[in-house]
Amino acid sequence: MAISSSQLSRRSLLRGGLASGVLLAFHMPALSASGAAAPADGKSKFAPNAFIRIDPAGKITLVMPQVEMGQGVYTAIAMILAEELEADFARVALEHAPPNDKLYGNPVFGIQATGNSNSIRAFWNPLREAGAAARAMLVLAAAQQWRVDPSSCSASNSEVLHATSGRRIGYGALIAAASQLTPPKNPPLKDPKNFKLIGRSLKRLDTPHKVDGGVVYGIDVMLPGMKFATVAASPVFGGKISRVDDSAVNKIPGVHKVIVLDDMVAVVGEHMWAAKRGLEALKIEWNEGPNAAVSSPQIWEELRSASTQSGAVAKSTGDVNKALSQGERLEAAYELPFLAHATMEPMNCTVQLRPDTCELWLGTQIMTRVQGTVAKLTGLPPEKVTVNNHLIGGGFGRRLEPDMALSAVRVAQHLDGEPVKVVWTREEDIQHDVYRPMYRDTVSATLKDGKVAAWKYKVTGSAIMARWLPPAFQKGIDIDAIDCAVDMPYDIPDLHVEYVRAEPPGVPTGFWRGVGPNNNVFAIECFMDELAKKAGKDPIAFRRAMLAKNPRLLAALDLVAEKSNWGQPLPTRAGRGVCVQPAFGSYIATVVEAEVDARGQVRLRRVTSAVDTGIAVNPDSIEAQLQGGLIFGLTAALYGEVTVKNGRVQQSNFNDYRMLRIDQIPPIEVHVIKSGEAPGGIGETGVTAGPPALRNAIYAATGIPLRRLPIDHDALASGRST
Amino acid sequence: MTEPKHLTINGETRSVDAPDDMPLLWVLRDLLGLTGTKFGCGIAQCGACTVHLDGKPVRSCMLPVSAVGSKAVTTIEGIGRTTAGAKVQRAWLDLEVIQCGYCQSGQIMSAAALLAGTPHPDDSDIDAAMAGNICRCGTYVRIRAAIKRAAGDAQA
Numbered sequence: 001m002a003i004s005s006s007q008l009s010r011r012s013l014l015r016g017g018l019a020s021g022v023l024l025a026f027h028m029p030a031l032s033a034s035g036a037a038a039p040a041d042g043k044s045k046f047a048p049n050a051f052i053r054i055d056p057a058g059k060i061t062l063v064m065p066q067v068e069m070g071q072g073v074y075t076a077i078a079m080i081l082a083e084e085l086e087a088d089f090a091r092v093a094l095e096h097a098p099p100n101d102k103l104y105g106n107p108v109f110g111i112q113a114t115g116n117s118n119s120i121r122a123f124w125n126p127l128r129e130a131g132a133a134a135r136a137m138l139v140l141a142a143a144q145q146w147r148v149d150p151s152s153c154s155a156s157n158s159e160v161l162h163a164t165s166g167r168r169i170g171y172g173a174l175i176a177a178a179s180q181l182t183p184p185k186n187p188p189l190k191d192p193k194n195f196k197l198i199g200r201s202l203k204r205l206d207t208p209h210k211v212d213g214g215v216v217y218g219i220d221v222m223l224p225g226m227k228f229a230t231v232a233a234s235p236v237f238g239g240k241i242s243r244v245d246d247s248a249v250n251k252i253p254g255v256h257k258v259i260v261l262d263d264m265v266a267v268v269g270e271h272m273w274a275a276k277r278g279l280e281a282l283k284i285e286w287n288e289g290p291n292a293a294v295s296s297p298q299i300w301e302e303l304r305s306a307s308t309q310s311g312a313v314a315k316s317t318g319d320v321n322k323a324l325s326q327g328e329r330l331e332a333a334y335e336l337p338f339l340a341h342a343t344m345e346p347m348n349c350t351v352q353l354r355p356d357t358c359e360l361w362l363g364t365q366i367m368t369r370v371q372g373t374v375a376k377l378t379g380l381p382p383e384k385v386t387v388n389n390h391l392i393g394g395g396f397g398r399r400l401e402p403d404m405a406l407s408a409v410r411v412a413q414h415l416d417g418e419p420v421k422v423v424w425t426r427e428e429d430i431q432h433d434v435y436r437p438m439y440r441d442t443v444s445a446t447l448k449d450g451k452v453a454a455w456k457y458k459v460t461g462s463a464i465m466a467r468w469l470p471p472a473f474q475k476g477i478d479i480d481a482i483d484c485a486v487d488m489p490y491d492i493p494d495l496h497v498e499y500v501r502a503e504p505p506g507v508p509t510g511f512w513r514g515v516g517p518n519n520n521v522f523a524i525e526c527f528m529d530e531l532a533k534k535a536g537k538d539p540i541a542f543r544r545a546m547l548a549k550n551p552r553l554l555a556a557l558d559l560v561a562e563k564s565n566w567g568q569p570l571p572t573r574a575g576r577g578v579c580v581q582p583a584f585g586s587y588i589a590t591v592v593e594a595e596v597d598a599r600g601q602v603r604l605r606r607v608t609s610a611v612d613t614g615i616a617v618n619p620d621s622i623e624a625q626l627q628g629g630l631i632f633g634l635t636a637a638l639y640g641e642v643t644v645k646n647g648r649v650q651q652s653n654f655n656d657y658r659m660l661r662i663d664q665i666p667p668i669e670v671h672v673i674k675s676g677e678a679p680g681g682i683g684e685t686g687v688t689a690g691p692p693a694l695r696n697a698i699y700a701a702t703g704i705p706l707r708r709l710p711i712d713h714d715a716l717a718s719g720r721s722t
Numbered sequence: 723m724t725e726p727k728h729l730t731i732n733g734e735t736r737s738v739d740a741p742d743d744m745p746l747l748w749v750l751r752d753l754l755g756l757t758g759t760k761f762g763c764g765i766a767q768c769g770a771c772t773v774h775l776d777g778k779p780v781r782s783c784m785l786p787v788s789a790v791g792s793k794a795v796t797t798i799e800g801i802g803r804t805t806a807g808a809k810v811q812r813a814w815l816d817l818e819v820i821q822c823g824y825c826q827s828g829q830i831m832s833a834a835a836l837l838a839g840t841p842h843p844d845d846s847d848i849d850a851a852m853a854g855n856i857c858r859c860g861t862y863v864r865i866r867a868a869i870k871r872a873a874g875d876a877q878a
Contacts, residue, residue, distance in 0.1 A: 070822030070859045203818065210823030211811040211830060213758015213798035220757035228752055253741050271752035272761070273744045344762055344770060344824040344858045393760075393824030394858050426763045620818055624864070628821055631860025654767035654856060663849035665862040 046175035048134045048183050050103035051081055051127065053095075058158055058172025060085070061093045065104035065112065066119040067365055068206050069395035070628075071683040072621035073119045075204045077127060079197045079617055080120075084131025084190055086155035087171075089197055094205055096389045099367035109469065112368045115400055116480075116515060117584040117681025120617060124679050132187035134178075141177035142169050192615065192676060201620030206391060218362040218390040219348040223419040226350070227256055229268040229411050230275040230423055233432050236288040236647035237506035241265065245283035252277045259414045266411045272423055291506030291647040299438065299504045299644065300335075307333070307440045307460035311498030312476030315486040318494030323454030327446040330534060334443075334523040335708040338504075338642040339436035339512055340649075340657060345393025346429040349408035352419040353378065358385045358409065363392030365399040373402045374409050396632075397511035400468070401434050430657055431649040435642055436512030437462035438504065439481075441523035450535045451546055452528075455492045457485055459519065460500040462509040476501065483516035484688075488524060489553050489582045490546035507644060513632060514687035517583040522709070525579045525692035530705050539578050539696065540566055552587040552612045553580055556673060559610035563671055564591035571595065574605060577696025579689050584681030586613040590630070592693035593666075596701050600717030602638060602694070604666040609689065611670060614677035622682050623670040629686020630668055635660040637691035641710050729790055731756070732800025742788035747771045749787045750797060758798035758827050762856070769855030772828040773797050779835040781854075798827035806837040806872070813872035821859035829855045833869050842873050 046054040053061040062081050068074040074094055082089045097104040097112070104112045108122045135155050142160035143150035146167060153162050161168045192198070209215045234240065244265060246258045254274030259266040267278035350361040358378050364370050367387055375382040392399060408422035424432070439461035446454045463478035472479055477499050485497050503509070512518070532542035540561050547554040557580050560566075566576060574595035581588050593606040609626050616622050639658040643650045651657040695706050704719040706712060729736050731754070738753045750756040750773070759782060762770030766781035773782045774796040801807030810833045813819075820826050829852070836843055836851035843851065848869055857865070 070820075072821070201818075203815070204820070207815060207818065207820045207823065210820045210826055211798075211814050212802055213756070213827055215823060216757065217824060219761065220751075222755050222757065271740075271744070271748050273741070273748040273752070276764075342858060344760070344768070344822065344856070346761065392822060394822045396858070423761070426765075624818065624821060624861070627863050628860030631862065632858070635860075653765055654763050655765065659856045659858065660860075660862075661853045661856065662862040662865060663853040665866075668863050 046134075046179050048137055048178070049130045050097075051130045052085060052134045054171050054175050056172050056175060058170045059093065060087050060091065060158065060171070061095055063095050063097050065097050065123065066106065066114040067096070067363070067389060067392055067395070069114070069363070069365070069392035069399070071625060072204055072618060073114070074206050075202065076120055076617045076621065077123065078205060079202060080124065080127040081131045083195055083197045084128045085135050086157065088158040089202070091158070097367070099371040099387050101368045104367075112366070113400060114365045114395070115397060115511060117684045120679045121585050121681050128189050129187060132189050133183045136184050136187045137178045137181045138171055138174050140181055141174040145169070145174075145177060198615065198617050199619070201618060204621070215391055217345055217393045218350065219345055219393065219423060221350045221361040221390070221421060223350065223352065226419045226421055227268045227415065228270065228272045228275050228423070229266050229420050230272065230279055230425060231264055231266045231407055231411065231428065232279055232284065233264045233407070233428070234286050234288070235431065236286060237291045237294070237508070239263070239286045239288045239291070239647070242285040242287040244285070248281040248283070249278050252281055257414070258282065259411055261410060264407060264410070266422070268411065268415065268420060276425065288647060294505050294507070294647045295645045296643040299507070302505070303438055303440050303460060303502050306500050306502035307442055307458060309500055311458050311460070311500035313496070314477050314482045314499050315495065315497040320454050320456045320494040320496035323494035324444055324446055324456060327448060327453065329444055329446055330531060331442070331444045332527050332530060332707060334441045334526055336439045336519050336522065337640065337709060338438055338507065338644070339636055339640045340430050340433040340642050340651065341394070341396045341398035341512060342430060342654070342657060342659070343394030343396055343398050346426055347398070347404040347424040348422060349405045350419060350421040351408045351412040352417070353409060353412035353415070354417050356380070356384060359388070360386065360405055360408070361388045361390065362405060363390045363395075363399060364402070364405070365392070365395050366402060370402045370405045374405055377406055377409055378413075396513040397515070398433065400511050403434070426654070427652040430652055433642075434508045434510030436518070437464065437509040439519035441519055443523060443527050445527065445531060447531060447535050450537055450542070452490060452492045452531060454494040455488070456496045457523075458498040458500060459485055460502050461519065462503055463501045464510055466501070468510070480511075480516035482520070484520040484581065484583050485524070487582065489550045489580060490543070491549050492546065506647060513629070514684045517581065517684070517688045521579065521581045521583060521688040522692045522695075525581070526695055526705070526707065529577070529696045529699055538567070543578070543580055547580070550582065550587075552675075552677075553582055553589065556580070556587050556589040556610040556612050559671055559673065560589040560591050560608055563610065563669060564593070564606070564608035566591060573597070573701050575697045575700025575702070577693045577698070577700055579693040579696065581685070581688055583688055584685055586611060586680035586682055586685050588612070588685050588689055590689040590693045592634075592690065592697045594694055594697040594701065596698055596716050598717065600713035600715070602698060602711060602713070602716070604634065604664065604694070606666050607668040607690070609668075609670045609686070610673060611682075611685070612673040612675050613680040613682050614675050615679050616672050616675070617679055619672045622672055625682045626670040626686045627668045629684060630690040631660055631665065633687035633690030634694055637694050637709050637711055639710055727787055729787070729795055730792065731795045732797060732803070738787075740787050743786050745783050746773065746785045746787050746790060746795070747782040750782065756797050756799055760824055760827055762825065762828070767856070768825070769828040769832060770825050772831040772855065774801075774831060774835060777835065777838060779832050798831060801831060801834050804834060804838065807834040809872040810834045810837060810868070813868040817864050817868045817871055819861050819864040819868050821861055825855060825857045829857065829865055833865070833872070836869065837872055842875055843869060
């Protein structure tokens with residue numbers, strides 16, 4: 001199939017280059033707030049809504065309201081729009097949306113943000129309606145031209161057809177007439193049984209130029225006269241500059257300028273190497289401030305102390321205290337560490353700041369927030385701040401923050417209008433992240449007749465929502481932190497869930513792929529295995545008995561049991577562990593098979609997932625997201641931990657913040673279940689599924705119930721000898 | 723020391739003024755505009771910066787430009803003109819390996835070097851050649867399958 005990603009690459013992304021000197025930037029014209037009116041260049045284009053543009057030659061351009069960071073969403077969005085539009089999918093072109101919350105805001109967040117595996121869930125209906133409305137207008141325009149009943153016409157392959165007369169006309173020839181029509185309010189949507197694109201594993205539109213170096217990520221932007229800079233923020237969170245000795249910098253060739261701000265130093269050079277060497281040559285004295293003594297043991301102590309308090313009640317059914325007093329009470333606490341995102345593309349932003357405009361180039365998950373915060377910083381009106389978004393070299397939640405744009409603009413404020421590309425070193429990226437919070441989840445439960453009778457559960461950790469989206473933080477409840485705890489899949493009569501907000505001193509926390517469900521799926525699924533053991537039941541049989549009211553999850557669990565050879569013999573010190581989760585609107589059951597050697601080292605043997613994500617827009621992308629998400633989660637389970645000592649993050653690069661590599665990866669099978677339900681989220685589901693399934697496999701292999709991540713290899717080694 | 727250096731990159735001679743100790747990575751990216759080669763870690767831990775010197779994979783982030791000498795540099799922009807490189811690129815797309823794609827320049831360079839020297843790699847050959855390349859999106863399962871596909875050994 002001839003895919004238009006070359007157009008994506010050539011036309012809609014900024015292409016620069018010293019070699020060609022050509023600069024091609026495609027910006028969407030300013031659109032009216034209604035989205036229904038024609039854009040500024042609408043005289044020549046049919047623009048029935050914010051997402052669809054058709055020119056007189058029939059070229060269809062689809063505007064992407066969510067950002068592409070590898071999850072395949074550009075392809076899925078294009079498939080949904082093209083399906084209802086009856087567009088020739090082989091010839092659609094894609095364009096990044098400009099910042100505009102009214103037109104492109106995610107309906108769930110209310111702002112133009114990409115995250116929480118929300119893109120297809122939130123945009124499924126709006127995109128279908130946008131495509132269907134445009135199709136209805138084109139059909140009506142053709143019918144009026146032919147003086148026939150519109151219901152006798154149909155659309156296919158970017159043409160309108162009149163079957164009885166055999167007439168046909170391309171969309172391009174209809175745009176003038178169609179532009180005069182009012183978009184219908186409730187356009188008829190296609191019957192899913194007539195879908196031609198949705199449900200097929202079509203090739204991704206963003207990948208062809210990812211194999212030849214042709215895609216321009218934010219970090220690849222090249223502008224005439226551009227300078228290169230790198231920065232150092234205080235190694236201690238919240239510290240300030242005390243004194244900078246730059247006497248050694250003069251010896252570094254290519255250094256242009258040293259910029260000393262109150263909490264950050266930047267070196268600007270002719271290339272990144274000059275900037276990096278220049279920064280290393282500075283002697284910086286920091287006023288370390290109030291966090292100079294903060295260390296991980298203290299943060300854990302504070303978190304554990306906070307978790308003994310009563311929390312805000314997030315959910316309560318039945319009488320949990322009464323139920324807990326009847327029968328043997330089992331208790332456990334599960335703890336998760338700080339994590340860095342470590343996107344492969346380090347933090348960066350390119351800025352050109354002039355007296356009355358600011359233009360930025362970067363990959364961000366929050367277009368409008370970058371625009372707004374830069375406007376505030378510079379005092380410019382938002383419309384004078386242009387944000388050019390790029391394909392993103394890994395988001396994982398890190399690019400839901402605008403800090404890399406703000407620090408780049410602060411550097412540009414000390415230049416004379418020349419563009420500057422600010423790139424963080426990997427060390428800066430790891431040590432100045434916005435970390436996945438530490439969590440402590442405590443749980444008490446009783447068993448009755450082989451099932452969980454009472455469940456009292458408390459989450460303690462950061463309230464990211466309170467900072468990031470304050471309206472979503474109500475009555476002391478962070479709806480992200482408790483996600484998957486309040487909507488447990490199991491049928492438990494007496495259930496009580498609380499949340500305690502506990503913010504770590506100095507350490508910034510933020511969203512990390514898998515978000516709130518990371519902590520809750522882990523604690524719930526680990527404890528389920530401990531309860532199953534207490535009840536003398538097989539872990540899958542134990543769960544099955546409590547999932548009768550959740551048929552989609554039950555079906556996924558049964559499928560994964562079959563596909564993973566659950567119950568079949570394994571070598572000694574090998575085990576299988578299961579995790580079920582109704583997270584992000586998808587129903588997933590996962591089995592990890594692992595073995596533990598005498599030194600406590602863990603080897604992954606096999607991973608099997610069964611997923612019901614509703615209508616699978618692009619099944620191959622769903623498989624890929626599960627495969628990758630599982631590895632992301634298993635990496636964290638095996639290695640992931642950011643620690644703080646004397647106010648500083650101790651990890652710095654991939655040598656001490658380890659990643660799983662190809663030689664450690666087992667076969668990973670993903671079974672996508674056919675479903676007619678509305679699409680669920682997928683990008684984060686594997687991340688939450690992997691860690692508890694691995695931990696439960698280790699539990700099965702060794703009998704050791706680990707209750708913290710990352711996996712403690714020493715505990716596994718010593719556990720064998722006891 | 724900064725003095726003109728003459729490099730052979732993707733079959734063309736390019737002259738740059740660069741300090742002797744400047745890693746080839748930054749010469750390619752910042753002086754020559756060949757941005758397909760990626761910065762990931764700066765300490766040869768992630769493989770995103772992999773290029774070929776006379777066909778052998780090297781981490782350009784720690785290779786001083788003065789050490790390149792007359793050796794032929796091949797980058798992701800030129801690898802498609804080699805037999806192994808073209809096969810790898812094709813297999814990467816056929817099996818839809820790529821997600822964010824940022825590490826994939828390095829993955830493709832490592833895979834192309836593997837196949838050029840070992841036309842039919844087994845799993846341990848793949849492990850040895852590819853374990854230096856980190857993929858944060860976790861595309862490893864498909865990378866392995868695509869290398870076999872490119873070698874003509876795949877059932878996939």
